[in-house]
Amino acid sequence: MHKLQNHCYRTVCGMLLAAAFLACGNARAQGVPAGTAHSVTLGWEAPSPVGGSGTISGYNVYRSPSNPTNYAKLNTTLNAGLTFTDSSVSAGASYTYCVTTVDSLGEESVCSLPATANVPSNPNAPGAPLITIK
Numbered sequence: 001m002h003k004l005q006n007h008c009y010r011t012v013c014g015m016l017l018a019a020a021f022l023a024c025g026n027a028r029a030q031g032v033p034a035g036t037a038h039s040v041t042l043g044w045e046a047p048s049p050v051g052g053s054g055t056i057s058g059y060n061v062y063r064s065p066s067n068p069t070n071y072a073k074l075n076t077t078l079n080a081g082l083t084f085t086d087s088s089v090s091a092g093a094s095y096t097y098c099v100t101t102v103d104s105l106g107e108e109s110v111c112s113l114p115a116t117a118n119v120p121s122n123p124n125a126p127g128a129p130l131i132t133i134k
Contacts, residue, residue: 038120039085039086039089040085040097041083041085043082043083044082044099054107055103056101056103056104058104059075059080059099060073060078061073061075062098064073064114064132089117094117095119097116098113099112
């Protein structure tokens with residue numbers, strides 16, 4: 001299990017900041033109309049194959065609404081891919097995510113380093129004005 005945990009720290013911990021990027025401003029840049037549901041998309045790198053207790057069977061994605069020590073699993077079956085979209089987020093809320101690997105023996109790694117997404121309350125609000133002083 002230690003080698004599998006090391007895989008997690010080296011690779012799954014490298015979760016892309018896609019969650020924060022998509023939730024913080026990309027929706028505004030794409031002009032999401034009012035009433036469009038928010039979502040957060042996470043992406044991560046697969047562990048490198050350097051041993052461990054078995055091959056990777058999939059991933060579990062966990063979310064904490066405000067307290068990063070109170071995670072709840074979001075997926076009901078193992079996530080086979082390297083991305084996950086959380087469509088159950090609320091406007092104006094912050095969420096912290098982590099990912100674990102599950103090997104072919106059913107052993108689950110520790111959680112990756114966390115990534116936080118701040119979901120905008122109004123995706124159509126304009127950005128701050130650019131001020132030029134001469």
